[in-house]
Amino acid sequence: MLPLNDLTDIEQSYRFHAGEMSTSPCFHAWASGVADDPEVLGVLRELPIGKQQANLVFAAARWHGLEPGPYEALRELLLGPEWPAVRETILARRTQTNEVARLTALTPALATLGDEQLALVELGASAGLCLYPDRYDYVWEGAGAMSGSGGPTLRTTAAGDVPIPAQAPRITARVGVDLNPLDVTDEDDVAWLLTLIWPGHDERRDRLAAAIEVTRAEPPRLLAGDMVDQLDNALAIAAASGGTPVVHHSAAAAYLDEHDRLRLEERMRTLVAAGRCHWISLEGQRVIPSLAATAPSAPKADHQLCLAVDGQAVGWVQGHGVSLTWI
Numbered sequence: 001m002l003p004l005n006d007l008t009d010i011e012q013s014y015r016f017h018a019g020e021m022s023t024s025p026c027f028h029a030w031a032s033g034v035a036d037d038p039e040v041l042g043v044l045r046e047l048p049i050g051k052q053q054a055n056l057v058f059a060a061a062r063w064h065g066l067e068p069g070p071y072e073a074l075r076e077l078l079l080g081p082e083w084p085a086v087r088e089t090i091l092a093r094r095t096q097t098n099e100v101a102r103l104t105a106l107t108p109a110l111a112t113l114g115d116e117q118l119a120l121v122e123l124g125a126s127a128g129l130c131l132y133p134d135r136y137d138y139v140w141e142g143a144g145a146m147s148g149s150g151g152p153t154l155r156t157t158a159a160g161d162v163p164i165p166a167q168a169p170r171i172t173a174r175v176g177v178d179l180n181p182l183d184v185t186d187e188d189d190v191a192w193l194l195t196l197i198w199p200g201h202d203e204r205r206d207r208l209a210a211a212i213e214v215t216r217a218e219p220p221r222l223l224a225g226d227m228v229d230q231l232d233n234a235l236a237i238a239a240a241s242g243g244t245p246v247v248h249h250s251a252a253a254a255y256l257d258e259h260d261r262l263r264l265e266e267r268m269r270t271l272v273a274a275g276r277c278h279w280i281s282l283e284g285q286r287v288i289p290s291l292a293a294t295a296p297s298a299p300k301a302d303h304q305l306c307l308a309v310d311g312q313a314v315g316w317v318q319g320h321g322v323s324l325t326w327i
């Protein structure tokens with residue numbers, strides 16, 4: 001995942017997304033089609049930079065009834081009379097894909113912190129589905145497993161010396177911050193979350209539906225606002241629960257501009273140095289470059305997210321959590 005506000009070359013951005021979307025033949029074809037189509041690129045270039053993202057444009061097209069299929073139908077929609085309505089949806093909504101498979105990376109990262117009780121704060125939490133690492137069983141294929149949660153099973157392929165937890169983390173608080181928190185009890189919010197799943201990713205739809213049930217059973221505390229502005233409030237709520245605060249963010253800092261990414265990084269480094277919390281980051285390699293730079297070498301695929309604990313890279317993770325390589 002690239003920092004979205006840095007994507008000044010929209011054609012290059014869609015080519016990058018075409019690579020990132022290789023697991024969804026439809027979206028791969030759509031992103032490649034857009035990248036090769038100067039007329040469509042011209043229309044999308046009129047959107048604010050943060051709204052030009054393929055994920056958001058394609059989800060909005062599907063929200064307006066476009067079925068997965070050949071690129072030509074997307075082209076007709078974006079150049080046709082329905083474009084103003086699709087554009088409104090793009091401007092009104094956000095990419096808020098909430099992917100609990102990323103917990104297959106977060107949970108071993110939490111295991112590196114010892115066996116203290118943990119108070120979770122998630123920045124860019126969407127509906128807060130990733131605040132429940134203790135409610136799932138896990139299979140790290142090639143490395144180990146953890147069971148006994150009574151919840152759904154999350155799977156990933158794993159390489160390297162993954163620190164398999166002996167037991168589920170003990171969580172005292174689940175606090176999320178989002179510019180637009182989604183509510184798992186709201187039909188429209190749930191429909192948008194489902195629309196954000198790429199065509200062909202049926203397993204992810206099933207996983208999302210199961211995760212929504214897990215979250216509905218004990219909804220998290222979600223604060224509306226900017227992740228840096230609300231960080232202290234969220235930390236105060238978490239710390240009051242008695243657990244050791246852990247701030248985590250996954251596929252979320254990419255939505256900040258460079259200035260705010262630096263603000264976030266500085267704030268987190270200061271908090272960690274002061275012993276006020278731990279910090280787990282799961283972001284694109286170029287989002288907080290100083291984190292990826294602590295790894296001995298970069299992974300072959302540019303699309304791998306960097307998993308870092310307290311400023312140190314510990315793993316590489318496929319964007320939706322389907323693979324984990326521990327460093």
Ligand SMILES: C[S@@+](CC[C@H](N)C(=O)[O-])C[C@H]1O[C@@H](n2cnc3c(N)ncnc32)[C@H](O)[C@@H]1O
Binds near residue numbers: 102123225256
């Ligand atoms: C792609 S989703 C990731 C959700 C979740 N972290 C996960 O991994 O499943 C990114 C989320 O970040 C939120 N976001 C973007 N910019 C933000 C900001 N400045 N402050 C708080 N949340 C923000 C979006 O609204 C969205 O819900």
